[in-house]
Amino acid sequence: MAVCGMALKKYAEAAKEFQALRVKYPKGEHLADATYRNAFCLHKLGKYDDSLKLCKTAAASKAFQGPATELIAENLFLLGRYPQAAKVYTTLAKTAKGRAGTNYAFRLGECAYLEGDLAKAVKLLGTLAGDPKTAKDPDLREAIFLFGDALLQTGQHAQAAAALARYVGLAKQVKDEARFKLALAQLRSGKEAEAARTLLVVMQSKADSTWVLQAMFEYGQLTYKQKQPAKAAQVLAKVVASVKAPAELVAPATYLLGWIDLDAGRYPQAAARFGQVVKKFPKHALAPEAAFRQGVALLKTKRYAEALTLLQGYIKANPKGKDVHEARFLTATCLAKLLRHAEAAKILASLADDKDARSETVLYELAWSQRKAKDRAAAAGTYRKLLAAYPSGQLATTARVELGGMLYQDKKFNEAADLLAKALADTKGDPKTLAVARYQLGWCYAKLDKHDKAAETFEAFAAKNAKDELAPSALHQAGLAFSLVGNHAKAQAHFAKLVSGYPAHELAAVTYLKLGQEYNAAGDYEKAATTFATFVRKFPKDKFIYVAQFGTGWSLESRKKYAEARTWYAKVTSSHNGQTAARAQFQTGESYFAEGKLTRAAGELIKVDIIYAYPQWSARALYEAGRVFEQLKRPAQAKAQYELCVKKYASQPVAKLAQKRLEGLGKPAS
Template sequence: MIQRRNFTPAVYTAFVLAALVTVLPFTCKAASDDGSTLYYSANALYNQKLYALAVGEYKVFMEKHPEHAKIKDAHYGLALCYFSLGKHAEAEPELKTVIEYGTLGNTNQLHLMLGQCQLKLNKAAEAEESFTVVTSAAEPGPFAPIALAGLAETQFRQKKWDATVKTTDRIVASEPSQTMLIRGLYQGGYARHQMKKYKEAIPVLEKLLETKAAESLKLQTSFILAECCRETGDLEKAAKNYAAAIELEGSKHEVLYRLGFVRFMQKDYPGAVSALEQSLKVKPNSSFAANARIYIARALIKQKEYAKTIELLKPAEGAEEPNDETSLWLARAYTFQKNPVQAAKVLSSALERYPESKLSRELKFDLANAQIANSNFKPAGDLLSTLLNDPKWEQKTDATRLYAVCLHKTGDYTKSLAMADNFLRSAKNDSSIPDITFLKAENLYLLEKLDQALPVYKSFISKHPSHSNVDSATLRMAQVHYRKNQWSKALSLATPLAEKKPSGKVFSDLEFLIGDCMFRMEKWDEAIASLTAFLTKHPSGDPRIDTALVELGVAEVRKGNSEKAMTHFSKLVENHAKSPHCAVAYAELGRINYEAGENEPARAALEKCLELFPEGAQVPKATYYLGWIALKEKNDAEALKQFQALVTAHPGHKLSSDASLQLGLLQLGAKKYVEAKATLKAFLTKNPKHAEAVAATYTLGVASARSGDKNTAVAQFRQVATKHPKSEYADRALYELAWCYKEMKNKNEATKAYESLLENYPTSKLTTRVRVELAELTFDAKDYEKVIAELETTLEDLKDKNLREQTLYRLGTAYFNKGVFAKSAKTFEDLIAEFENSKLIVSATYQAGESRLKLGETEAARGHFLAVTKLKPDADIMESSLMRLGETESLTKRWEEASGSYGAFLKKFPKSKWITRARFGYAFALEKQGKHEDALAEYRKVLAGNKKDELSVRSQFQIGECLFALKKYDDAIKELVRVTVNYGDKEWSAKALLETGRILETKGEKAMAIDQFRKVVEKYPDHNVAVVAKQRIDALRRNK
C-alpha cells in the first residue's frame, strides 16, 4: 500500500492591516513644562512618520518624567511607532501595556495589531487569543475580515484542523476578497484532508481550482485533491488530478510515483510501469525510488515478465544487497520462475539483514514455501512454527497445512498429527483436505497408534476412492493388521493388492509382508520357502533383506539347523552391518560359538552386539555369555562387570537368576560387600536348595561381616558351622564368626569360636593364624608375659608374611608395654626393615622412636620420628611425631631443625593439648639461634595463657635472658624480678637472682652485682647457683 502523505502546509503572512492610520495630538497650548514639550515633540515626529526619531523622544520623555500625566499616552505612541517600524518584538509588550490601561485607542484595533505582532513572532497560540477578541466582539467594525483571516492563520499554523475548518467556512461565507477566498479555501481543504475527511475536502479543493489562484497553488491543490480521491477510492479522478499536478515544483517524481501506484491499483500495469519509470528518471534516488521499483516489479510480475522483474530488482555485481521489500518481490519472481533455490537465498539473506522488518512475516512464509520446494523441511517447519505463534499472522490455515507436512517429513509425527487435526477442523471445502487426511493416517501409523490409524485409512479410501494414495492406504491397512499380529487379515488385504501389481517403491514391501506373515504364523517351512524366494528376487538394495535374513536364521535355529542358521546370520552382519536385526544375529552367533567352545569368535560376536545395540533386547543374552567367557578365562573383573550389568539392568530376565550367584561371588572377591550381600541374599531367597547354597550362605556371611552387618554375618556363619559341619566352608565359617564377635566386643564368644576351630579342625590351614589372633585376645587382657611367650613361639616357624607382620607388631607392643624397650625397639625396627610397605609402618616407626627415646638414644629416636613425619600419617600420629621430632632435635642441639618442626606443629595443630609446650620449644630453639626478638614474641604468647606452671615460669626467665642478650639490661632485670614475684618458684627464682647479678656485672656496676651475688648465696646456700655466685664475688673482688 502507498503511504498517506504528510504535507507541509503553505504559510502566508503577507496579509496586513489596512486603513489603520492613527493621528496623535502634537500641540498643547496649556503645556509649558519640559515634559509636555518632549511628549508632543514625539507625537509630531510620529505623525511625520519619523518613527525611529519619535521612538527616541518617547523614551527620553518616559525616562525623565515617569510620573507625568501623559505617560500612558507616551506608551501608546511608542507602541504605534514600533508597529509601524515592523519591530514586532518591541511593539508587543507596549501594546499589551496600552490594552491593560483600557483608556487609549480602539480596543479591536489594538488587539488586531497585537495579534499581527504575535503572528510575526510565531506566537500562534497568543495571536489566536488576540484575534479571537476582535472576531468575537459585539461590534468588530472594519477589523472583522482581517481578524478572521488572522485567526484562520493561527489555527492553521497550530494544526487545529477542526477550528481551521470552522473559521475558513466563516471567511468563505462572508464574501471576502479574492485573496482571502483563495487562502480560506486552501486552508479549509487542507485541514479537511488532514482530518481524513476526504469526501468533505474534495468539493472545497475543486472550488479552489475554479478561482484565479496562482498556478503553483493550483498544482498543489490538484495534488491534495488527487490524494483525497485516492483515499475515497475514486481512482480515476485521482489519476486525473495526479496527472494535472505533475509539474508541481520539487514534487514531480512523487506525483508520478503516486500516479503509477494508482494505475497499478486500476490494474493498468503498462501505465503503472510508465509512470513509475518516469518518476525514477526524474529523481533516481528519491525516497520513493525503492517503492517505485517494487511496484514496477509487481506490475511486471502481473504481466508474467519474470526475467525483467529479476533484472530490475537483482543487485548489480558488488552492489549493496536489496532491502526487505525488494527481496520479497525478487524472491517471488524467482519462485514464479520455478527457481526456489535462488528464492530461498534471497529471502534468507533478507531475514538476516532485516530481522525486525514489518515484512518479516511475509518473508518467513515465502521462505518456508521455498524451503519446502527445496525439500528443506526442518527450516521450513521452524519458520511456519514461528508464524503460527505470531498473533499478527493471518494465514493460519495455510501455514498449519504446510507445517503439518514439514513436521511429518522431519519425523515429528506427534506434532504433525496435531497440526493435521487443526487444519481439518478449521478448513472448509479446502482442496487439500484429502491430502491432509491421508497425512493424518500416516502420522498415526508411524506413531504406532494403529487402532486409531485404521479407521482413518478406511474413511480416506471410502471418501476419496480415486485419490492417488488409495493403494498406499490399503497397504498401510495390511501393515496395521500385520503389526497387530492379525496375520490372516493382513494377508487378505496384501494378496489382492499384490495381484494388482501396483508400482512404486512403497509397494515393494508386499512380497516380503506375505512371507513374513507366514514366519509369524510359525510355518517354518513355508516361511523359509517364501523368504528364500524373496531374497532370490531381491538379492540387494531392498530394505527388507536384513529382516528376511534374520527370520531365515531364526527359522533354521527352530528347526535345529545351526550351521544353516550361522550362514544366514553371518551374511546379515557382513552385508547389513547397520541393520537392527544384527543384534539377534550377533547374539546367536556368540551363543552358537560359545557352546561349540570357540571363545574368541563368540566374544567378538557378543561384544559387537553390545557395541552396536547397547539398548537392544539381545543385551541380556550377550552380557550373560560374555560373563561366562570371562569366568572361563579367569578374568573376574570382566565377569563381574558383565553379570552386574545383566542383573542390574534386567532383573526379571530368565538368565538373571543364574547370573546373580556368580555376581555375588565376584562382588565379594572385588570387596563390594554391600552389593555382594544384597545379591547373595536375593539368590538364596529365590534358590534355597541350589547346589551352591552353602557356599552362597558362607559368602553372604562374609559380605555381611565386611559391610558391617555383624548380626546377619553371625547368623550365616553359625548356619554353616552347625548345619553343614562337614562342608569345606565350616572351618572358615568359625574363623569369620570369631572375627565378628571380636568386632562386636564379645571376646568370650570369639575365644569359643577360635577354640572350636582348633578342636574340630586341627589340620585347617587357619590354625596358625588362629593362635596369633588368640594371642591378641590375651594381649587385650594385659597378660604381656603370656603374649610374649605365645608370640615368640609362633614367630619361630611363621612363614605367612601377613601373619608375621602382625605378630611382629603385637610382640613389639607387648615388649614396650612390659617395659623391655631394647627388645621393643629391635622388634619394631625388624618390622620396618622387613615390611617397608606395611600398613603398620607408621605406627611401628613411631613406637620404635618411643622405645629409643626411653633408652635415652635421642639420635636414633629422632631418626624414627623424622621418618614418621615423611610418611604422611593421620593427624593424631602426625601431632605426636612432630612434637617428638622437635624435642629430639632440641636434645641433639639441632636448633634450626627444631624451630622448623615446632613451627610446623604450631601451624598444623593450633588447638593441640601440647600447644604451649610446642611454643616454648619453638621459642627456645629461636633463642638458641640468636633470634632473640622472635623468641621474645613466642615466650610472651606462652605467658598470655596466665598459668603458673613450669613452662610459664621458664618462659618468664627466658624473656629475661633474651633481653640480656639484646643488651636491654634494665628490661632484662625487670623481667627476671617477675620470676620470683609472679611465680615464686625456688629453682628459677635462684637462677633469676644469679642472672640479675650477671647483668649488673656486665653493666659495670660491680658493687651492686656483688650485692646480688651475696643475696644468692644467702638465700639459696644449698643450690648450685650459690657456687657460681661465690665464684663471681671472688672474681669481682680480685679485679678491684
C-alpha cells in the same frame, strides 16, 4: 486295499488289514509279504515293540530278510536298545553299498553317541562328518552335529567348535541346541568373543526355549567373568524370572546375582539373593555355599547376630565343607564385633592349632582378640608365632608394628626398636602403618637416650607425614633430640616449623619456649627475645609464662643489659617459686656481680639458699657469694659461704671448687 492304504500313508487302517490277512491266510503264499508290511505300518505308527516281533517273523523269509532286518535295526534303535541295534547295523553294513552303507554308518555313530560311548562316536562319525557328500545331504548332515557334540563332551573343544561351526554354516534352519553347543565349544576353547556373539544369536530365539535360557545363563557367567556385571545381571534376572527355567539354571543364576550384588557392595540385596537359593533349592549343590555367602553378606551389613547364627548353622550342616574354615573365622569376627572377645579368641585359637586352617590372618585376628580380652601376654605370644611362621607375610609388617607398640608400653624399648626398625625396612608396606612404626621408633630411641637416632627418626616422620596429626609432635620431639645432641640449628628449624605450620596446635606454646631457649643456647639473643615476646603475646595466661620471662632476662643479661634483665628475673621470682625462680634469683645476683655491685650481688646470691630448696642453684649461689666476698676483701665471710656450700651440698660438683677456695684461703682440707 491294504497296499493302497499303506501307499496313502494310512498306516493304522493298513496295519489292521494286513493283520486280518495274516489271521485269515496263516499259510498263504503272501504271508511273509503281509507280515513285513504289517510290521512296517506298525513301525510308522510308533509301535516299535509290535513291529519288532513281526519283523523277526518276516526275516525268516529269504524274500524279506534284508528289509525286515533293516526294520529290526530301526525298531531297536527307536526303542533305545542301542547295543542290539548296533549289532544289527554292523551286520547290515558288511554287505551294504552306496547310500545304504552310508546310512548304516550314520546309525552306528548315532548308537554309540546315544549309548554314551562318545569316544567311539567320534571315531565312527568322524569319517562321515568329513565326507563332502554328507555336507550336501540334509538327512546325513546331522552326523556333523553329533560329531561336534561328541567332541565337545570329550573335551576336544577346538575341534568341536570347528565341527559345530561347519554344521551351523550348512544348515538352513539351525537348531538353538546346535548354536548353544557351538558357543560352549568356543567358550571352552578360549574364544570368548566368538562365544559371546554366538550366545547373543541364540538369545534372539524364543525366550522360553531351554536352549535360549541356557544361553542366557552362559552369557551371564561370561559377562560376569569379563567384569561386566550390569550386562550379566540383566540376562541372569531374565533366567530367574522365567517360569520355564529349570531349577538347575535358576539356582546358579540366583547365586551369581548374589555375587554381583556382593561385589558391588549391595550387601542387603546379596544376602536376600543367597537366602533365596537356600530357601528355594535346599538340595542344590550350591545351597551350602549360598548359606555361607548369605552369612558373609549379613556380616557386611553389620547384622552380626544374624550372620553369626547363619555361619554357625553352615558349620554344623557342613562340617567338612570347603568354606568351613573361613566360616569359623567369620564366626569369630562376628563374636568380636559383638564384644564377645573371649569366645572369639577361643575359636581363633582352635583355627591356629589346625594346620589346615592356620594362616597369618587367623593368627593376627587371634592376637587382636586376645588384646581385647586383656590377655596381653597371650597376644604378644601370638604375634611372635605369626612372625616366626610368616616372616615375609602380608601382615608381618603390621604385626611387628603392633607388637612393637605393646613392647614400648611394657618399657621393653630395645626389643620394640628392633621390631619397628624391621617394619620400616618394608618399603612397600602400608604408608599409615609405616608412619606409626617410624613415630614409635623415635620414642623408643628417645627412651633409650639414643638422641641422635631419635632426632633422625622424628625428622623423617615429619618430612614424610606432614599432614599426619602426629606431625607437630614429631617436629617437637625432633627439636628436643637435636637440642640434646647439640645441633641447635636443626633444633631451631624443627621448632620454627612447628610454630609456623601448626600455630593452633597444643604443642605450639611450649615449642615457642623451646625455640627461644635454642636461640639463647646458640647465642642468637635478639631472636630469643623476639620469640619469648611472641609467646607472652600469644599466651599471656599460660602456666609456663615464667619460662618466657626467664628466657627474656637471660637474653638481656647475655647482651649485658643487666638492669633490664633483672626486671624480667623479678617477674619470675614474684610469680613462681620453682627451680626456674631459683635460677632467676641466682642470675639476679650474677648480674650485679658482673656490674661490680658486689655488696648487692652477695645479698642476692645468698637469698637463693635461704628462699629456695634446689641444691644445684643453692650450691652455685653460695660458691658465687664466696667469690664476691673475696673481691670485697672479706675473707671470713667468703670462708663462711664456701664452708656452707661444702657442708650442705657436698654431692654438687661446685662443692669441690668451694673446697679448693677454702684451701686457698688457708683452711685445711676437710
